[in-house]
Amino acid sequence: MSGNDSFISIEALSKNFGSIKAVDRIDMTIGGGEFFSLLGPSGCGKTTLLRMLAGFETPTAGEIYIDNAPMSEVAPHHRPTNMVFQNYAIFPHLNVRRNIAYGLRALKLSRAEIDLRVEEMLEIVKLPGFSERLSNELSGGQRQRVALARALIRRPKVLLLDEPLGALDKKLREEMQLELRSLQQSLSITFIFVTHDQEEAMTLSDRVAVMSAGKVLQTDTPEQLYEAPRSREVGAFIGTMNFLRGRVAALEPEAVMVEAGAAGTFRVAGAGQGRAVGDPILIGIRPEKLSVSVERPAEGANAIQGRFSAMSYLGDRSHYFVEVDGLDQRISVASQNDLQHLVAAGQLDYGAKIWLTWAPAGAVILAD
Amino acid sequence: MTAPPVKLHKSWNSRLRALFIRSEAVRGYTLLSPTLIVMAFAMCAPFAILVTMSFWTQHAFEIDTAFTLRNYQAAIDGPIYKALLIRSLWISGTCAIVTVLVSYPMAYYVAFHVHRRKLVWIILMTLPFWTSYLLRVFSWKVILGYNGAINSGLKSLGLIEQPLEFLLYSPTAVVITLAHAWAAFAILPIYVSLEKIDRSLLEAAADLGDGPVVSFLRVTLPLSLPGVIAASLLIFIPTVGDYITPTLVGGPDGIMIANMIQVQFGRVNDWPMGAALAVCMMVVVALISLIYIWVTRKMTERIA
Amino acid sequence: MKSATYVERSNRPLRTYAMLFLAFLYVPVLFLPLFSFNDSLYVTFPLKAFTTKWYAQMLANEPMHAALMNSIRVGAASALFATILGVFGAKAVTRYRMPGRKPVVFTIMLPLVIPGIIMGVALLILMSRLGIPLSLYTVTLGHVLICVPFSMATLIARFEGFDKSMEEAAADLGDNAWWAFWRVTFPIVFPGILASLLLCFTISFDEFIMAFFLSSTEPTLPIYIWGQLRFPQKLPGVIALGSVILVVSFVVVFVSQWLRGRGVAQIPGEGR
Numbered sequence: 001m002s003g004n005d006s007f008i009s010i011e012a013l014s015k016n017f018g019s020i021k022a023v024d025r026i027d028m029t030i031g032g033g034e035f036f037s038l039l040g041p042s043g044c045g046k047t048t049l050l051r052m053l054a055g056f057e058t059p060t061a062g063e064i065y066i067d068n069a070p071m072s073e074v075a076p077h078h079r080p081t082n083m084v085f086q087n088y089a090i091f092p093h094l095n096v097r098r099n100i101a102y103g104l105r106a107l108k109l110s111r112a113e114i115d116l117r118v119e120e121m122l123e124i125v126k127l128p129g130f131s132e133r134l135s136n137e138l139s140g141g142q143r144q145r146v147a148l149a150r151a152l153i154r155r156p157k158v159l160l161l162d163e164p165l166g167a168l169d170k171k172l173r174e175e176m177q178l179e180l181r182s183l184q185q186s187l188s189i190t191f192i193f194v195t196h197d198q199e200e201a202m203t204l205s206d207r208v209a210v211m212s213a214g215k216v217l218q219t220d221t222p223e224q225l226y227e228a229p230r231s232r233e234v235g236a237f238i239g240t241m242n243f244l245r246g247r248v249a250a251l252e253p254e255a256v257m258v259e260a261g262a263a264g265t266f267r268v269a270g271a272g273q274g275r276a277v278g279d280p281i282l283i284g285i286r287p288e289k290l291s292v293s294v295e296r297p298a299e300g301a302n303a304i305q306g307r308f309s310a311m312s313y314l315g316d317r318s319h320y321f322v323e324v325d326g327l328d329q330r331i332s333v334a335s336q337n338d339l340q341h342l343v344a345a346g347q348l349d350y351g352a353k354i355w356l357t358w359a360p361a362g363a364v365i366l367a368d
Numbered sequence: 369m370t371a372p373p374v375k376l377h378k379s380w381n382s383r384l385r386a387l388f389i390r391s392e393a394v395r396g397y398t399l400l401s402p403t404l405i406v407m408a409f410a411m412c413a414p415f416a417i418l419v420t421m422s423f424w425t426q427h428a429f430e431i432d433t434a435f436t437l438r439n440y441q442a443a444i445d446g447p448i449y450k451a452l453l454i455r456s457l458w459i460s461g462t463c464a465i466v467t468v469l470v471s472y473p474m475a476y477y478v479a480f481h482v483h484r485r486k487l488v489w490i491i492l493m494t495l496p497f498w499t500s501y502l503l504r505v506f507s508w509k510v511i512l513g514y515n516g517a518i519n520s521g522l523k524s525l526g527l528i529e530q531p532l533e534f535l536l537y538s539p540t541a542v543v544i545t546l547a548h549a550w551a552a553f554a555i556l557p558i559y560v561s562l563e564k565i566d567r568s569l570l571e572a573a574a575d576l577g578d579g580p581v582v583s584f585l586r587v588t589l590p591l592s593l594p595g596v597i598a599a600s601l602l603i604f605i606p607t608v609g610d611y612i613t614p615t616l617v618g619g620p621d622g623i624m625i626a627n628m629i630q631v632q633f634g635r636v637n638d639w640p641m642g643a644a645l646a647v648c649m650m651v652v653v654a655l656i657s658l659i660y661i662w663v664t665r666k667m668t669e670r671i672a
Numbered sequence: 673m674k675s676a677t678y679v680e681r682s683n684r685p686l687r688t689y690a691m692l693f694l695a696f697l698y699v700p701v702l703f704l705p706l707f708s709f710n711d712s713l714y715v716t717f718p719l720k721a722f723t724t725k726w727y728a729q730m731l732a733n734e735p736m737h738a739a740l741m742n743s744i745r746v747g748a749a750s751a752l753f754a755t756i757l758g759v760f761g762a763k764a765v766t767r768y769r770m771p772g773r774k775p776v777v778f779t780i781m782l783p784l785v786i787p788g789i790i791m792g793v794a795l796l797i798l799m800s801r802l803g804i805p806l807s808l809y810t811v812t813l814g815h816v817l818i819c820v821p822f823s824m825a826t827l828i829a830r831f832e833g834f835d836k837s838m839e840e841a842a843a844d845l846g847d848n849a850w851w852a853f854w855r856v857t858f859p860i861v862f863p864g865i866l867a868s869l870l871l872c873f874t875i876s877f878d879e880f881i882m883a884f885f886l887s888s889t890e891p892t893l894p895i896y897i898w899g900q901l902r903f904p905q906k907l908p909g910v911i912a913l914g915s916v917i918l919v920v921s922f923v924v925v926f927v928s929q930w931l932r933g934r935g936v937a938q939i940p941g942e943g944r
Contacts (some may be wrong), residue, residue, distance in 0.1 A: 056840050076843040077852075089841040093859040102855070103845030154845060396768030400776065403761035403820065407780045410817050414794030421797050470693070477690040481683055491929040496697050498871065499921040500878035502894045503914045506901070507700045510707065510715050510911075517703055520716035551697060602785065609787020612880060616901075626789045633793055633885065643797065646790050653787075 007032035007190060008053075008158065013062030015048050022048040024214035025062070030207075033188040035181070037201040040211035041237075046194045047086075049211075050160050053192065054083045067157060082151035083160040087167070088143045090135035096122075096146055097131035103154040121149040124183070141172050148183075158190045165200065177203055198238050202226070210234050226286075231367050235284045242285045242331045243366070248275050255360055258283055262326030266302040269361040282366045287334035289362030292320055294339075294348065297357045304356045306331065308348060313340070322356060331356060422644035431640065439644030449628065449645060453652065456608050456624040459539055463546040464604040468596055470547065471554035475595075476588075479562035490559070497552030502612060508545040509616045512536040537619020545613050550606075554599040561595025562588070590668070597664050601657055608653050625649055705915040713905060726912035736913065739896035743877050746808055746892055750815035751872035757816070758823030758868055763857075766831040767839075781821045791817065792885035799886070806888040814882035819872040826871060830864025863931040870928035874921050893917070 006029040015023040023045040030036045038046040051057040053064060055076030064071040066080055082103070091099050100118050109117070122128050125145040135143060144164055151159055161180075165173045181204055184191045195201050201208045202222040209219040210233075218225060218234045229235035232243060246260030251272045258281055259265045268283050275281060297303045306322035309330060318340055320333040333356065342348040397404075422439055425432040443449050478489045496504065511517045512535040519531035535541060565588060573583035611626035618624070625645065632642030707715050711723035730736065761780055765773055783791060795814050799806060838860065842852035858865075880894040887895055897913065900906040 054840075054844055056843075075848065076840070077846045077848050081844070083841070083844045085837045085841055087835070087837060089835065089837040091838060091841070091856055091860075102842070105851070105855075106846045150841075150845065392768045393770045396764045396770040399768070400761055400764035400770075403757040403764075403780060403824075404776060406757055407782075407817070407820060410813070411779070411782060414791070414798040417798045417801055418790075418794040421801075473686060473689050474693045477683070477686045481686060487930070491926055492694060493697070494929070495922060495925055496701055498874050498878075498925040499701070499918055500880075500894060500914070502878070502880045502897060503704065503918060504701060506897075506910075506914065507704050510703055511700055513715070515714060515716045517715070517717060520718075524718045548696065548700060605785045606787050609789040611789060626787070629789055629793065633796065639797065642793060646793055649787070650790055 004032035005029060007034075007067060008192075009065040010049075011063050011065070013049070013052065013064065014060045015045075015052060015057055016060045021214045023052070023059075026214075026216055028209060028216060028219065030190060030192065032190055035184050035191045035193065035204055035206045037193045037195060037205040037208045038211055039195055039198055039201040039208050039237075041196055044211040045214040046196075046211050047162060050083075050162055050192060050194050053158070054081055054160050055079050080157040081160055082154050082156040082158075083162065084144075084147045084151050084164045086162040086164070088147040088164075090138070090143050090146055090150075092135050094134075095131065096127070096133050096135075096138070099135070099146055100131075100149045100153055102150060117153055121153045124152070125149045126179075140167050141176065144168065144176065148180075152187070152189075156189065158192060159184075161191060161193045163194055163196070165195075166197075173200070180204060202238070210237060212237075228364055229284065229366065232282060232284065235364075235366060240287050240332055240334075242287065242290075243329070244283050244285070244327070244363075246281055246283070248272065248277050248279050248281050251275075251277060256281070256365065260326075263304050263324055266363070267360045268363045268365055270365050273365065273367075283363045284366050285358055285363045287319065287332045290331070290333045290335075290356050290358050292322070292333055292335060292339055293355050293357070294342070294352075295355070297355055302358050302360065302363075304331070305353060306356060308339075308350055308352050308354050310350070311339075311343065322354060418643050419647055421640050422647045424640040424643075426638045426640050439641050440648070442641065443644050443648050449625070449648075452623065452625045452628050453649065455539070456626070456649075457652070457656070459542055459546070459622075459624060460604050460607040463543045463550070463607055464600045466543060467547045467550055467554045467603050468558070468600050471551055471599070472558055472596070475555045475559040475562055479559055479565075493555050493559075494552040497549075501549060504549055505545055505613050505616050508541070508548065509536070512541050512544075512617060536617055537622060539618070539622050541617040541619075542613050542622040542624075545617050546603075546607050546610065549613070550603045553602045557598040557602065558592060558595040561592040561598075565591050593664070593668055597661065601660065605653055605657060608649065701918060704911050704918060708908070708912040708915040710908075713908060715907060715911070726908045727916075729909050730912045730916075733909065736893075736896060739891050739893045742808055742890050743893040746812050746815060746883075747873040747876040749812045750819050750876040751869045753812075753816045754819035754823045754872045755827075755865060755868045757820050758827045759865065761820070761824050762827035762831050766828055766834070767836070777824075780824055783818050784821045788818070788881035789885075792882050795882070796885045806886055808887065808890055808892075810886040811883050811892060812876075814886045815872075815876040815879055818879065818882065819875055822875060823868040823872055826868045827861070827864050830861050830867075834861060867928040867931040870924050870931075874924050874928070878917070878921060 008028075008030040010026055010028040010030075013023055013026045013028075014021065026045075026049065038049060040046045048057055052059055053066075053071075055071065055074065059072065071079060091102065094102070097118050100121055101114050104114050104117065118131065119128075122131060125148050127142060127145050127149070130138070130142065130146075133142075135146075138146065144167075147164070165176050165180075168176060177200060180191075180193075193201070193204060202225075205222060207219060207221055208225055210217045210225065212233055218230050220228075225234065225238050229238060229241070232241075235241035235243075244258070244260045244263065244266075246258045246263075246266075248256055249259040249265055250257040252267075254269065254271075256268050256270065256272050256275070257265060258268055260283075266283075304322075304324055306324040308320065309323045310321040312319045317334055317336050320335065320339060321330045322333060323330050339348055339354075348354075421431075423435050423437065425434070425436055425438060474493065478486065478493065482489050509516070513519070514531050514533070514536060516536065518535060519528070522528045523531065569587055569591075570583055573587045574580075578586060608624075609626045611624060611630050614622045614624045614627055626649075629642050629645045629649070632638050632645065636642075706719075708726055709722050709724065710719050711721040711725070712719075764770070765777055770776070792814065795810070795817075796806075799810050804810065834857070838856050839852050842856040843849075847855060878894060879892075880898065883892045883895050884898070891899065893913075897910055900910045
């Protein structure tokens with residue numbers, strides 16, 4: 001299966017609830033064996049999209065193909081997908097064994113075969129010996145494992161996960177993330193994972209689709225999303241980003257000169273993407289791409305002067321906040337405690353002038 | 369080109385299926401249809417024929433199906449019908465008010481002051497309602513009777529010489545019995561509306577300087593008003609049409625309009641007249657209820 | 673209780689009132705069992721000797737047995753039909769987003785607020801115009817009509833607590849609607865269905881007005897009792913019978929309400 005780049009193909013898919021466009025003409029392809037995340041704030045349409053894949057919501061328009069088969073006429077119980085529900089939906093009247101074996105009814109297996117498969121699944125999700133428990137006798141993490149086993153025992157082509165880790169505490173969540181990832185790699189099933197937690201999406205996924213207001217803003221690898229967000233929205237949603245607004249001052253083959261008012265003029269690596277001199281342009285810089293110093297940097301480097309306004313110490317690194325004239329937002333800088341010793345020694349006060357510098361490749365041009 | 373008929377049929381079929389899968393409303397109504405059809409038919413057909421019959425006339429054992437307003441003329445002209453209807457409304461209205469007043473504190477107690485075994489309290493409050501109406505009314509006859517439990521009890525204690533005659537066979541007896549019989553219909557809606565009140569609203573009222581009584585009047589009571597209105601209607605409407613209670617404990621002064629309707633279908637055997645009286649009663653009750661709802665809604669809007 | 677908040681602090685006068693209220697609800701009804709053991713034809717104080725002869729008489733009463741059997745038959749049939757209709761209705765209105773849900777529910781609930789005598793005479797006229805002879809079947813029809821609202825109310829409460837994702841999970845795991853209903857929905861809502869059956873049975877069993885208008889020569893138990901009330905010498909027998917009915921109804925209703933309020937039941941067979 002792996003290597004099939006359009007194992008799942010979504011074409012012009014829309015879903016309206018009354019006048020609300022929950023999903024608005026989405027196109028998307030997902031490869032076989034991929035760990036694919038749908039990331040976005042609540043209400044962005046990611047859960048609706050997942051539920052359309054499972055067959056619980058019928059699209060207003062568009063089509064979903066799984067393994068080249070159109071899905072719109074296929075009822076949920078005939079789809080090659082299985083789902084891990086947000087609240088797990090463990091059947092309260094059945095014990096763990098019967099919950100896990102639930103989906104095997106249609107396969108008409110022998111009793112021994114069913115027991116064997118259930119034991120195997122319990123082994124995989126690390127719940128041996130739990131088969132006779134009822135759902136109200138399980139912890140949150142254990143329910144999550146049962147939900148996973150129950151879905152996987154059907155050997156689906158696609159596993160859909162609807163914020164499955166949302167109800168767990170932080171430590172357990174991190175543990176489950178690792179397990180999910182290794183499980184997915186060993187089974188090589190396509191996982192489609194819905195979450196609003198960007199860190200979780202980045203940790204787990206091969207690729208992430210960032211969604212907002214029913215549309216996909218950008219689909220990329222976690223690295224690309226972080227390093228090269230295409231829009232302000234993506235840049236702000238994934239991690240922290242500083243934004244500078246300006247005009248194109250000059251175009252070079254491999255870089256753009258940006259003039260950002262009082263802040264100065266900077267060189268940004270990348271093509272102008274059709275912009276002409278004088279056009280407005282937005283650039284973004286990650287906090288850790290900036291360095292701070294009290295000395296004036298060398299001539300020709302990208303540099304801004306500002307006032308040191310706040311700091312938060314995070315242990316392995318510190319965040320510094322710098323006010324710059326002509327910018328309505330403070331610039332945020334993450335660095336490995338560069339100024340810490342100066343502040344501690346009383347040589348750097350709030351309000352003092354400091355310099356920010358960055359390499360031309362450290363900033364990205366955004367499509368507003 | 370002519371499409372093969374089989375294919376046409378199939379496409380229709382799949383279009384219907386697509387409609388069925390797509391529309392929640394269609395699926396919902398399909399599932400609901402058995403219940404809705406049975407209930408709608410079982411309600412509409414009898415009422416249609418009831419209204420129709422009220423325009424017919426009874427001649428001895430024959431029914432004349434010629435349209436006439438004679439029954440309604442008789443219902444309006446006959447002083448007995450009007451008096452009975454007014455008395456029924458008066459008894460039911462009193463009963464509704466008394467029951468709501470008596471039940472409110474009880475519902476309040478369970479909603480706010482019972483913390484453990486709430487379910488048991490709710491069941492205890494409503495349990496008698498589900499048991500035989502006839503037997504409950506009958507037990508009041510046993511209690512209030514001329515030689516009943518109260519009179520004979522008081523007499524054997526030497527407190528009275530002669531039995532108290534006002535106990536049984538009076539409108540008061542009817543009101544007491546009905547209030548007892550319908551208490552659950554008052555408690556439940558009031559309880560539900562009280563239970564729904566967010567406790568932090570009352571804490572906010574206390575925080576803003578209201579004492580218990582004032583915060584009850586300014587917060588709790590207005591918020592529970594929908595329950596009170598529902599309760600009073602749920603008692604008023606059915607009790608107007610009761611005839612068991614008046615027959616068993618009402619005496620001549622406690623007879624209500626429903627007794628008259630029942631007699632038309634029984635001894636007197638004038639079904640069209642009975643139908644006309646039933647229609648009159650329904651119309652009057654519906655009008656009063658609508659006015660009541662309208663007035664209370666206006667009043668709550670003014671308060672709010 | 674110590675843990676109660678300011679708003680929910682205990683209130684002694686109100687508590688006393690609640691106790692008195694419960695007494696008002698139950699004491700009148702308790703007079704029936706009390707006098708049922710009294711060795712006197714007259715229902716008066718002071719009580720005479722203790723006796724169980726009224727119960728013995730009751731057991732030997734053939735017409736009463738027939739009436740009892742009629743009531744059980746009508747009650748069982750009404751409960752079954754009303755609950756089936758209630759399941760369809762409650763499932764539909766809780767499961768699907770439907771336009772016009774409110775008026776539809778209102779229509780189905782209408783028998784709750786229509787005076788019994790109106791429903792009774794209206795059905796009586798319909799039966800006579802259609803030429804359908806009065807029988808226990810017509811009584812059952814009337815009882816189904818008044819039971820459906822109660823069944824719906826009971827089941828809607830139960831179905832609303834039912835998590836929609838349970839059914840989706842069943843569909844996701846390969847069950848069509850039919851199997852999903854029997855393997856998931858039914859076991860989970862079973863206590864509600866049982867509660868509805870018991871409640872409808874009790875309502876039908878105790879119902880008088882509809883039965884009064886719609887029955888013919890075969891009386892149900894309340895009709896039989898009504899007939900006996902005219903004869904003073906039959907009174908102790910009626911009181912004994914009434915006591916038995918009250919006790920049985922109390923138990924049945926208590927169980928049904930308990931089931932309705934409680935959580936998921938264990939279905940034997942599926943559980944282990």
